Amino acid sequence: MLASLHHNSTQIHVKEHALVFGVHRANGTSYSLSSSRNASTDYQYGSQYLARRIIHSISSISLQPTKSKMKFSMLAIAATALAAGVEGFSAVPSARVSSRFGVRQISSLKMGAATEVDKMAALATAANEARGLAMDSIAAAHSGHMGLPLGCAEIGSVLYGSQMQYNPKDTKWINRDRFILSAGHGSMFLYSWLNLAGFDLPMEELKNFRQHHSMTPGHPEFPNSEHNTPGIECTTGPLGAGVSNAVGFAVSEKMAAARYNTEDHKIFDHHIFALAGDGCFQEGVSAEAAQFAAHEKLDNLIVLYDSNEVTLDKMAEYTQSEDIIKRYQAYGWETFEIDGHDLNVVEETIAAAKASNNGKPKFIKCNTIIGKGMEETEGTNAAHGEAGVPYVDKARANIGLPEEKWFVSEGTRDFFKGVQEKNQKIYDEWQATYTAWKEANPEKATELENAVNDVVPSADAMIKAIPEMGSDAEATRVSGFKVIQEIAKNVPHYISGSADLHGSTRNYINDGGNFGAGFDKTYAGKNLYFGIREHGMGAILNGIAYHGIFKASGSTFAVFVDYMRPTIRVASLAELNRVSYILTHDSIGVGEDGPTHQPVETVSGLRVIPNLDVYRPADAEETVAAYVSSVTRKDGPTALILSRQNLAQNTAMPAMERREGALKGAYVAKKETSDLDLIIIATGSEVQHALKAAADMPGARVVSMPCVEAFERQSDDYKESVLPSTCTKRIAMEAGVTAPWYKYASKVVGVDRFGFSAPGDIVMKELGMSAENLAAEIATMN
């Protein structure tokens, strides 16, 4: 049980006492070996540098044959010393060491067979250099969050240096492992590792951290029109979101595997990794997504919990006391709890999680010290943000970094070249498999490639291909049910789910099958059952979109879109065109369910979100256009607002014209028959009233404006043709709040109050949503 090192043929025994002394010298401070939760690893980070010092300052290391967990870390240091660059070291043939993770045979401590040890040493070195990059960038910006990049350096090192399959030269490789930094404020973690791992993120960008036009914004941003940082899989920052998005990624991977893998060729078999902190697990959205992930048996998902017992305001003890391992077990996850600074344990655990195909998503609680490496702040909430900036130089020295800022050693660059080579081999093998699969399955291949490239018929082609909808009054949610079947036929990668309201929101894809594990469900199914979890649904939809194969819609009652609003905001910001929302039971027309269920502000509340298209169609034909627009739009998400109650069809106008008009956002739904003297603008269920009121007004034009955003994107000429500036007498009508409509009209008939519980037609009439009231309001205008 004694591990000993040979230095130039001289046996060196390094005693525990001496080792502690060595650390004292390096850090200039005193650690208690036994009292710190993570004491075992205080000696591991920076171990390469420490090892060099140890070797030159002390004469012997001996591993005490006790049961202490210290044994393992000391052995790791010995091993690191061995691999630290001084040639000629050797060790006794093997040693058994115990750690929290169990007993482990270390047989690599052999002269000339030190690959594993080399790797661990390289990972340790890289971890510290990543710490340095984070500190340097945050110090330069005087802004940012050091806690996570320092506290999770070993995790990053294992992920990017050993356990993830990726190809920095093909960042869109469809079978790459995905990594999501749910704790997005720790963005320097991501930028550092992407740089080290060989992604095209030059050091110059790290030096410009958080500056305008840099590729390194404050929080990671999925490639969009502002940023195109390679290797960023997901826009994160709002807590709880990323780890919930990850569930969507896992859904998409399972679905892709079920649809496209064959017995002969497995083209999808990657994993989804997410790294999240206390905040992410306090947020309820992660709980919703975690329930869903376990229920659907998404065992391709590996969530790493950076458990550092600190939140921004205080030590986490102020706000949390749950047994989170037990909680995740209750959901149905496979759980692990490890020392997040012990490279060997981190690696073993992630490898074990990847290998476990037991139908359970994986939850790895990594106990870490926030801000590890900076003694002035580590382990406290002061480490979370940029408070450590004044201590950066000292911390860099303590972990053995040279004075040069943004330092990366040749050894680390070499190591990652090796990682790239290893990953390139996996990648090349996969390409061969893909080529063979494509040859054997040409139709599937076309479908998949169309999905990946989001090839969709043009909007014009689709509105022409979809049969006319008929003249009977019909709820637009019912029209939607017909349309979504056509959409599904035209767009094979379109899928749809509901927050327990398929029966009401009517977005079920017939013959699409049900997604998921168990019962009548299959991972190839196109209909998702999200449960009564709107926020989780929104996050999962985003994850599906980020994953880049399918395009997904999700449904709930319009009024409950507030639950998922944070995810809609991010979808809009990230320009996710693969997401849409089916929001039915719009307006006070909902009736008896009363004001808690009657959206009055909801539609306009969505309209203020930049880059979100909000469609509120007036009849079945406009519903066709709205759905078509939602799947053909290229630069952002779309919300469809559909009625519970029947709406009249504007049969006076040809179906195709209504579709074309609605695609433009607004159009003349009834042209004036004499000189234009009034424009009535209306949307959704109010267009029927506008048409009725205008029937007796020859000078009145009715403009249906189902989508304000699409209209605003039209040419000035088109806009002028619909809303001639010469006609200033304009009234708008919508069964919702009035404020946003004053941009287009001088008078607005709307509902600036909550509704009430009564049959829908009564509520509508009482609150003025009728042709009669509109006519009366018009009569009062000058």
Place this chain on the structure above:
Amino acid sequence: MLASLHHNSTQIHVKEHALVFGVHRANGTSYSLSSSRNASTDYQYGSQYLARRIIHSISSISLQPTKSKMKFSMLAIAATALAAGVEGFSAVPSARVSSRFGVRQISSLKMGAATEVDKMAALATAANEARGLAMDSIAAAHSGHMGLPLGCAEIGSVLYGSQMQYNPKDTKWINRDRFILSAGHGSMFLYSWLNLAGFDLPMEELKNFRQHHSMTPGHPEFPNSEHNTPGIECTTGPLGAGVSNAVGFAVSEKMAAARYNTEDHKIFDHHIFALAGDGCFQEGVSAEAAQFAAHEKLDNLIVLYDSNEVTLDKMAEYTQSEDIIKRYQAYGWETFEIDGHDLNVVEETIAAAKASNNGKPKFIKCNTIIGKGMEETEGTNAAHGEAGVPYVDKARANIGLPEEKWFVSEGTRDFFKGVQEKNQKIYDEWQATYTAWKEANPEKATELENAVNDVVPSADAMIKAIPEMGSDAEATRVSGFKVIQEIAKNVPHYISGSADLHGSTRNYINDGGNFGAGFDKTYAGKNLYFGIREHGMGAILNGIAYHGIFKASGSTFAVFVDYMRPTIRVASLAELNRVSYILTHDSIGVGEDGPTHQPVETVSGLRVIPNLDVYRPADAEETVAAYVSSVTRKDGPTALILSRQNLAQNTAMPAMERREGALKGAYVAKKETSDLDLIIIATGSEVQHALKAAADMPGARVVSMPCVEAFERQSDDYKESVLPSTCTKRIAMEAGVTAPWYKYASKVVGVDRFGFSAPGDIVMKELGMSAENLAAEIATMN
């Protein structure tokens, strides 16, 4: 072990087989005794009526001395038969019966000493009559949700008929137990029990269920300007909310007890009950609140889970598979799992939960059959809503109700008179205690009564009492920190919390102490640590407000208010003036954190919510007014939008005038010095730019409009004085989306896009938020 019944001195043995036969006769259908999860109770509901039939149709009942759980329910039927109204019954002296809840001695089956049996029989009868009321009202409206009122009838019976302390004649009694129907769609549950329990909710109102002007809207509504239904403690409907509000009630009760109870007099010792379904526990907000409740050791909270394995869309198996008991244990709750139809067990368990003061909130999983009593739908998702309406008559007959609709028996009315008498006694005793306490603690009593009546100095008095803020540039969040200390002094029942951002949002009440269990916290503390749980925070704030003693504000970054938006909507709808929101880091001024953290649409997104006041103050003096308004407003909540970055003070105008102006929502911040030819409207951080730009424009007037809603409430004269209609050349400026401002201006300088990551001043300038750009835009106007 044999229970036997005597009928007119003739001993009757009813065999298990015969009993089954009897049930068959009554229901006309065949039940399998052993296969149904709740088989044991299929025979208990309606037992009075069944018993009558059994007695007349079969000759003997014998309780088989097996270990089957059936024993208990059969004995219950026998007991019910005994108490069913036929005189002359008797039973063997006692019997031991076993149920899921354990072995129980039934000694009350004695002739002439049948109080307990009488009570259980009465509760069973009441449960069925409540079922009848729900069916009749929902059938009349052809709208509503039968699943819960039928499935939870026994739970309602035990709560209102046995376990809750309340006084229907004093529905505002401060020490009443609170009941929250989190599954608000089951509103007929609440209306039925309130009627039965003697609240002033006449049967006529139940007959008008869901109709206009009724007291029985589709979902329960907390008394507000539309509804004043006694006994409704909370507006519910959006799932997950009620059970989370309940945590706020529990916070308030603990706080009141800590502040006002004395060693001699305990005036607060009530419990908070919430009844919630699958949907409530799938929603993440309930998870956030549950974590908080356990962490703060709110053992006065009893959550009843109506676990019926059905959601609206499907059997719940489609969307859930977690071990919820284990999950709640992981949070730190005390858990129970019971048969929700077994009156004895429900009663015992609730009593046990009330008696347990172990620091753990209580979670009771009640296994129920949704829609129980209507065989065509019960146990399936068809039972959830109104699908059962066609089967109502048959179901009523099956559970032994007469043909008369909305039937309540004399027996039930008598029983509840008894309940009222019992509760009156408790109430009278409490009043005596209160009187004694008040005499002994006159200052505390004044404070409490002021709190209950929300007595607050007038806004005018408060703005005069608060010292002037000074002339240095200052972030309004920093100004807010000064103001909140003054608010806390003026309003002792004001408390404040943060979603882990006290240090950033600056709403910590100095010397207020920290609320909660453990560490340096006490239930009397005024500062709440909600954790990174904005949605939970919003729900808890509402709960505190509903509870009716304290008034609470909660803080987060403005951009994250989306997480809690559903709770703000309900606060506005319920007209909760005891709630306010401190939302800091407004606008793109946030800077480096980038677009995920920069609200551009958030402020206007809040403004569309009816009855929410949104204040975005321009300087420290306006911040005073905003805070004062938030605590003096009487009919709804207020959101305060505060800046991260420093803002100039409008020192050209006296502090008090700025305060008075801001209280009115908008005011002239700089008057034109020649003929008025331009109005510049601005809010918050843009007012400083407007003042600067206008400095060289003699005809320009600057209107600061910190609160659009407050301004809209002013007289037409005042509005005209601020914004003369003669001046149509108007420009508005706000660092946010422009659409809402066209109501007041023909041109708007704003930010109709997401921001970007860079230092705040750079983002501001790049996106046109400067005096220079404003002047340039003005120059282009006609």
